[in-house]
Amino acid sequence: MKQIRNLKFYIMMGPGPVFIALFIIIFGIFYLHYSTRNKERLALIEKGADASIFFSAKVQKKSSVPIWKILILNISVLLMGIGAGVFIGSIIDAYTIIQEEVGYTGSIFLMAGLGLFIGFNLSKKLVEKE
Template sequence: MAVAILIPVSFFLVVFGITYLYYSTRNRERMALIEKGADASIFNKGRSENASPVWKIFILNFALLLIGIGLAIFIASVLVATIGVLSEVAYPGTIFLMAGISLLVGFFVSKKLSN
């Protein structure tokens, strides 16, 4: 019973610890750069006007992933019905294959959009 409560508590402690370390380290790094006389505009350097927003790339990749999974389920059902492949093999195999292909296509499309 006591072990069951330790799992969620330790999960939230780990998430809090990682978040705290990230922000405190970032703050120390920025303060060190400012003390050395660096211009504060370097913190906004990665944000350019012609770059695609992150949410557009995320939605594109997520949509391609869902399309790939849907197509994989269709292909697997065709394989099971026509060729007689075991459904325990056909469904996971085609889902992983098509999900990987769709994420690869999403990578190349988002790379082309960012250029």
């Protein structure tokens, strides 16, 4: 009987404590990351290390391809993947016994992921070419 009352108490509290706990966890992870990174950098500076070790070679080199071209390329390939996923989902719905929700959802996510992968590879080739 006591367990049922405890369960009712947790149900009545709602999703508020879950979101608060999630916020605290995310804040803790970021705080730990940045405070540790800051302490490591201060220790290296105290020992006389060069500040250039904090930046990789790729960050120092400026890319000649504008970011808007890469963004448009990735968004267009993603949207083409979603469109192809809807088309394939309708084919799956019409010609197989797979449920409509499963066919559409699976094909949309599969083709959107494939579109993101292709967009990433095209962006990488575009940056390497320049």
